[in-house]
Amino acid sequence: MSVSDSVSTTQADLEKLVSDLRGLLASKDLDSVPDIKLLRQKLDDGLHNAREAAVRAAQDAARQAKDAALAADRYAHDEPWRVAGAALAVGALVGFLLARR
Numbered sequence: 143m144s145v146s147d148s149v150s151t152t153q154a155d156l157e158k159l160v161s162d163l164r165g166l167l168a169s170k171d172l173d174s175v176p177d178i179k180l181l182r183q184k185l186d187d188g189l190h191n192a193r194e195a196a197v198r199a200a201q202d203a204a205r206q207a208k209d210a211a212l213a214a215d216r217y218a219h220d221e222p223w224r225v226a227g228a229a230l231a232v233g234a235l236v237g238f239l240l241a242r243r
Contacts, residue, residue: 153196160189 163185172178218225 156192160185 164182167178167182167185
């Protein structure tokens, strides 16, 4: 299972839990409980904050991946012979290992 699959599964589980909790708290029988309105508001605020944090984390991860790709591209343009030599070495190693089978 990849990291993105794990995150999606966790997010789906959290969304289901919150949905179930909202359904429970939406019960009209609970309207007589004095603190239920405050509890409902805290749930909404917590969910909003969790979503914002998830969006920020995804944006940070995307930015870091883009920065890494740009750094790799810059290095490949600055040091093309090193990159070609490394690719040749990796290709030779893979060829050697496949030939031994």
